[in-house]
Amino acid sequence: MTLVVKRIAALIVKQLRNELSVEESIELEQWANENVANRELLQELTDNESLRRELIDYYEAEQSKEAVWKKIDEATPETTPVIPITVQHQKKYRYLAAAVTIGAVLTTVAYFWLQQKPKPATTPIAQTTTNDVLPGGNKAILKLSDGKTIVLDNAQNGLLAQQGAVQIEKQDGQLMYSPSEATAAVSYNTLATPVGGQFQLKLPDGTRVWLNAASSITYPTAFTGNDRRVTIYGEAYFEVARDAAKPFKVGVTTSEGAARNGTEIEVLGTHFNINAYSNEALVKTSLLEGKVKIKSDFFNGKQSAILKPGQQAQVEVEGRLKVKDDADMEEVVAWKNGEFLFQSADIGTMMRQVARWYDIEVSYPEGMPKDKFSGKIGRNVNLSQLLKILEYSEVKFELKGKTLIVHN
Structure with missing residues (x-):
């Protein structure tokens, strides 16, 4: 039995168990598109319940449980699937990619069927070209x-500029400032x-910043x-260098001007995330470490x-402040870790993140669906691959140029 077959x-x-990651779905789809025989086999094994049952019954009669488990143990790859996307319809949950309980012997049945099924003459299947976004x-x-x-994505590693005694360099996808003890007039960069x-940034004091x-x-x-003061718009994750003599302060601004200019975060040394987009209802400061x-x-x-x-501090547009004690920190920093992570998120919350990452507009011609979603997927996939997962729900998507149309 070849490794490809396994x-x-x-x-x-x-x-069959709805445990495929996006990357595995693409791999299986590519195999199925190689020829008609592969496509037909995949359809037979996944679409026909009676065929699956017949194969299981046949193979169980031929093999002992010990032999089956040995084959499964030897052949099943040890991979951890992504968390399945689920959808919540108001008062009930419907799993989009729930784990279907299929007997472990089915793995061996699939191996047996792949080896025994005759292979007809192969005919390539045409690949359809679809509108997609990287x-x-x-x-x-x-x-x-x-x-x-300076456009940093095109800049080479090395020295980019010098301002006074401070050197500005790009190293391995990160912007870095050399520390300076100079007392001359301070310059400001954005x-x-x-x-x-x-992008990532290392400030002159060693503080590291991730910008979404x-x-x-x-x-x-x-x-x-006497302090270290910066101002942000949008979303940033900070790992602040410790300096008890100089508190680190972050001012928050939005494109709407002074509505949120009164929000300020003061720290001594800590890890935290700030989300302060103008199209979000709240400015959220989430603390992972420190104070x-x-x-x-x-x-x-x-x-x-x-x-x-x-804990997470939430500031409303007019400035009202409240503290949430049980914030999901994994969800908060998922973007920094290269993931989309949703926990009972409404479609609007999801699509705002998607729009910012894929540089698209989102339209709801029939109104915004009321579904809520949970799940995790990497941010390195094309838009079409993300939408393929989301379309397991009753929500449908149509991409026209750079506009994503969401249908109920």
């Missing part, structure tokens, strides 16, 4: 204090990612005062809260 059989069984990547623009801009972009798509951070080229203090203006009054790890 691999394809294992993928077929994983499809995922985002490392893209950003650096704006220097003199107004000069790093901005476009829709469909992300359609985000920006403004910062000094050297921290010379932060959140300050907010609320109708000209001051509100503040000190977060502990696992």
Whole structure:
């Protein structure tokens, strides 16, 4: 039995159990498209319940349980599937890719069937070309204090610019500033990612920053005062370098101006995430490690809260502050880890993330569906592959150019 046969059989069984990852789905689809025989075999093994039952009964009569389990143990690849996407219809849950309980012997049945089935003459199946969108990547623009801009995704590694005593370099997809003790006038730079972009930054004090798509951070080229102060728009994850003598402060702004300018995060040394897009209802500060203090203006009054790890501060547009104790930190930083992760998310929440990463517009001509989704998938897949997973629900998608139309 060849390794190819074992691999394809294992993928077929994983499809029967709805355990295929996106990458495995693509692999199986490519195999099925090689010729008509492969396509017909896949359809027979996955579409005909009576055939599956007949094969199981036949093979169980021929093999002992010990032999079956030995073959399964030897041939089944040890892979961890992605979390299946599920959909919630108001008061009930319907699993889109739930694990179907099929006897483990089915793996061996698939191996047996693949080896024994006659192979007719092969005829290539035509591949259909579909409109698709590539995922985002490392893209950003650096704006220097003199107004000069540098497109970082095209820039080579090495020295990019020098501002005073500070050298600015690009190394392995990260923008880096050399530390400086100079007391000359401080310059300010802005790093901005476009829709469909992300980038990493190492500030002069050693603080590391991850910028999500359609985000920006403004910062000094050297921290010379009594604190370290930066301003962000969009979403950023911080790993702040410790310096008890100089608190690290993050101001939050939006394209709407002063509505959220009163939000400020003060830290000494910590890991946290800030989500402050103008099209989101809340500014969310989520603490993973350390301690932060959140300050907010609320109708000209001051509100503040000190977060502990696992908590999330939520600031409404008008400045009202509340603290959520049980925030899902894995979901919060999924974007930084190269994933989409949804926990009972509505379609609007999902599509805002998708639109920012794939640089598309989203339209709801029949109104926004009420379904809620849960699941995880890598951000490195094409848009069509992501939509293939989501379409297991009753929601349908149509891509016209750079506009994604969502149908009920």
